[in-house]
Amino acid sequence: MTVTSGLRARVDGTRLLDTLDRLRQIGALPGGGLSRLAFGEADVRGRELVAGLMREAGMRVRVDPAANLIGGYPGRRPGLGALVLGSHLDTVPGGGAFDGAYGVLAAVEVVRTLNEHRIMLDHPVKVVAFSDEEGTAGARPMFGSRAVAGEVDPAELSTVARDGRTLGALVDAAGGHSSHIGQARWAAGSIAAYLELHVEQGPVLEAEGLRIGVVEGISGRCSVDVTVRGETNHGGTTPMELRKDALVAAARVVLAVSAMAGEQGLVRVATTGACAVRPGTWNVIPGEVRLTVDLRDVSAHALEAAVRRLRSEAAVIAAGSGTSIDVEPRQHVAPAPCDAERRRRIEEVARDLGLSHRTLPSGAGHDAQWMARLAPIGMIFVPSRGGVSHAAGEWTDAADLINGAEVLLGCVLAEGTRE
Numbered sequence: 001m002t003v004t005s006g007l008r009a010r011v012d013g014t015r016l017l018d019t020l021d022r023l024r025q026i027g028a029l030p031g032g033g034l035s036r037l038a039f040g041e042a043d044v045r046g047r048e049l050v051a052g053l054m055r056e057a058g059m060r061v062r063v064d065p066a067a068n069l070i071g072g073y074p075g076r077r078p079g080l081g082a083l084v085l086g087s088h089l090d091t092v093p094g095g096g097a098f099d100g101a102y103g104v105l106a107a108v109e110v111v112r113t114l115n116e117h118r119i120m121l122d123h124p125v126k127v128v129a130f131s132d133e134e135g136t137a138g139a140r141p142m143f144g145s146r147a148v149a150g151e152v153d154p155a156e157l158s159t160v161a162r163d164g165r166t167l168g169a170l171v172d173a174a175g176g177h178s179s180h181i182g183q184a185r186w187a188a189g190s191i192a193a194y195l196e197l198h199v200e201q202g203p204v205l206e207a208e209g210l211r212i213g214v215v216e217g218i219s220g221r222c223s224v225d226v227t228v229r230g231e232t233n234h235g236g237t238t239p240m241e242l243r244k245d246a247l248v249a250a251a252r253v254v255l256a257v258s259a260m261a262g263e264q265g266l267v268r269v270a271t272t273g274a275c276a277v278r279p280g281t282w283n284v285i286p287g288e289v290r291l292t293v294d295l296r297d298v299s300a301h302a303l304e305a306a307v308r309r310l311r312s313e314a315a316v317i318a319a320g321s322g323t324s325i326d327v328e329p330r331q332h333v334a335p336a337p338c339d340a341e342r343r344r345r346i347e348e349v350a351r352d353l354g355l356s357h358r359t360l361p362s363g364a365g366h367d368a369q370w371m372a373r374l375a376p377i378g379m380i381f382v383p384s385r386g387g388v389s390h391a392a393g394e395w396t397d398a399a400d401l402i403n404g405a406e407v408l409l410g411c412v413l414a415e416g417t418r419e
Contacts, residue, residue, distance in 0.1 A: 009113050009409065010113070010406065010409075011110065011113050011402065011405045011406055012109065013398070013401075013402035013405070015109065016105065016106060016109045016401065016405055017401065017402070020105055023046055023089070023097075026042050027042035027043070027045075029094060029392075033095060033096065033391065033392030034096075035091060035094060036089060037090060037091070037134075037136045037137070038090040038132035038143070039090075039161075039173065039174045043089065043090050044174055046089045050104060051071075053105070053108050053112075054069075054071035055071075057071070057108050057111045057112035057115055058111065058114075058115035059071030059111060063175035063176060064148075065171075065176050065178065065181050065182075066131055066147035066148070067174040067175055067176030068130050068184065069089075069131075070126060070128050071111070071128075072126050073115070073124065073126070074120065075121050075123045075124035077122045080122060080123045081189055081191050081192035081193075082125065082126045082191055083126070083192050083415055084127075084128060084191050084194045085103075085110065085111075085197075086104065086126075086129065086130060086196060086371075087103025087107075087130070087133075087367060088103075088104070088132075088144070089101055089104055090133055092134050092136065092390050093136070095134075096390065096391060096393070097394060097395075098199045098396050099201065099389055099390065102198065102199055102396070102404075103196055103197045103198050104127065104129045106197050106404060106408055109405055110405065110408050111125055111127055113409060114412070121415075121416025123415070125412065130142070130144035130145045130148070131171070131174065131176070132144060133367055137162065138160060138167055139156045141365065143156075143167075145368075146370050147185065148185060148186050148371070149186075149370040149371065149373045149374055152181055154181055154182075191371070191374050191375035192415070193339070193375050194368060194371040194375050194378070195377070195408060195411055195412070195415070196377070196378075197382075197404050198366060198381060198382075199381070199382055199394070200213055200381040200382065200383055200387070202363060202364075202387045203384070205360075205381060205382070206385060210357060210358050211383070211403050212346070213357065213358065213359075213360050213380070213381030213383075214343050214350070214357055214360070215359075215361065215362050215378075215381055216337070217337035217338050217361055217362070218298070218335065218338075218361075218362045218368060218369040218372075219269075219296040219298050219361055219362060219363050219365075220297060220299075220303055220333055220335030220336075221294065221295070221303075221332070222295045222306070222307060223292065223294055223330045223332075224295065224307060224330065225330055226250075226253055226290070226292075226325065226326070227288065227289070227325070227326045227328075228253065228288065228323055229325075229326075230244035230246030230286065230288070230321070231244035231246075231285070231287055232278075232279060233284070234284065235282075235284055236283060245286060245321070245323075246287055246288050246323055247286040247289050249317050249318065249321040249323040249325065250275065250289035250291055253272075253317060253325065254272045254275075256310065256313040256314075257270045257271070257272050260306050260309060266302050266306045267296060267297040267302050267306045268296055268297045268298065269296050269363060270306065271294040272291050272292070273292055273294055274290075275292075276289065296363055297335065299335060300334055300335055303335075307329055311327045314327050333365065334369075336370075338368075338377055338379055339376035342376055343359070345378070345411050345414055345415070346411060349411055350407055353403070353410065362379060366379065380407050380408060380411070381404075382396055382400040382404035383400050384396055385397070
């Protein structure tokens with residue numbers, strides 16, 4: 001049958017919570033939190049559990065060359081691009097139960113609901129558990145979604161992973177076929193749209209008492225190395241006016257970075273997250289300081305402007321402190337805006353369900369940002385208690401988990417008959 005606008009299926013919330021609890025036991029740590037490091041024993045066990053759930057939901061299951069776990073549910077018109085739902089199952093060490101895993105299991109529950117109600121959409125539906133989203137196997141993060149987007153350099157596969165094996169060997173042990181990594185790329189036109197449901201990993205929705213976040217875009221990120229060079233000297237004998245203190249100059253750089261964010265700033269957030277002082281002795285004037293700066297915004301122009309300002313302010317600080325300051329951008333990830341039509345649809349579904357909502361950016365990276373290179377994307381957030389994520393205290397209330405799955409289902413039903 002073809003879905004009609006009057007049809008309203010509902011997910012089985014109790015079943016969704018049960019599957020989340022079952023997966024949470026895999027990799028659970030005695031002191032709280034869990035570790036399912038990509039391609040490790042716990043990650044493989046979790047993938048096996050989810051593969052079984054996919055089959056129970058009526059999907060055909062396969063593992064691609066990048067070790068992405070993919071479940072396929074047929075559509076009435078198989079020639080149309082697939083509606084893809086997904087996220088990841090791997091965690092950071094000592095991570096939480098919902099980051100990534102919630103999006104996968106909610107997607108499985110959505111397809112299971114379609115199957116139980118004998119709903120076949122025009123579009124095929126695929127659920128993907130992308131491999132190594134967190135980057136714990138030694139490669140850049142989001143390995144699986146980058147492979148689908150054709151953005152994996154085969155040289156990455158020779159990277160020595162955390163246990164001494166290469167990344168390629170880990171991929172193969174998890175069911176992939178690393179020597180054919182190029183075949184993981186999805187062809188142009190094979191995807192109609194990509195939807196990802198995720199916990200917010202931030203405090204905004206909870207602080208405002210809202211149930212659903214409509215993601216406007218995934219922030220781009222620019223990592224910048226800043227090296228401040230001064231003059232090492234004795235801390236007790238060198239007069240203050242004769243010092244070329246690299247750490248004092250670096251402190252001014254840190255303040256300049258912080259001022260780049262906020263209401264009057266250039267970018268959404270700006271962080272100096274690492275500081276290495278040399279020689280690092282309590283009674284010696286620092287001669288060199290290395291900083292790592294993280295700039296994030298949904299606008300690529302804003303990121304570029306922030307780097308220019310950092311260079312300009314660093315030059316002023318250097319001139320006033322007798323130091324030299326090098327500013328070197330390193331890793332750059334482009335912003336990924338969410339499709340306006342998908343955003344409107346998420347808002348409409350949330351409104352129909354009586355769920356309060358707002359638009360907000362995603363500060364964290366997601367597999368969706370690579371899928372945006374292949375198709376229009378939409379992202380749905382649900383609240384994270386206290387904004388905690390990547391930690392044992394990560395938690396989202398049961399009602400919010402079910403609400404998010406209901407919104408995802410509503411979007412799938414609305415999306416599934418589009419051409």
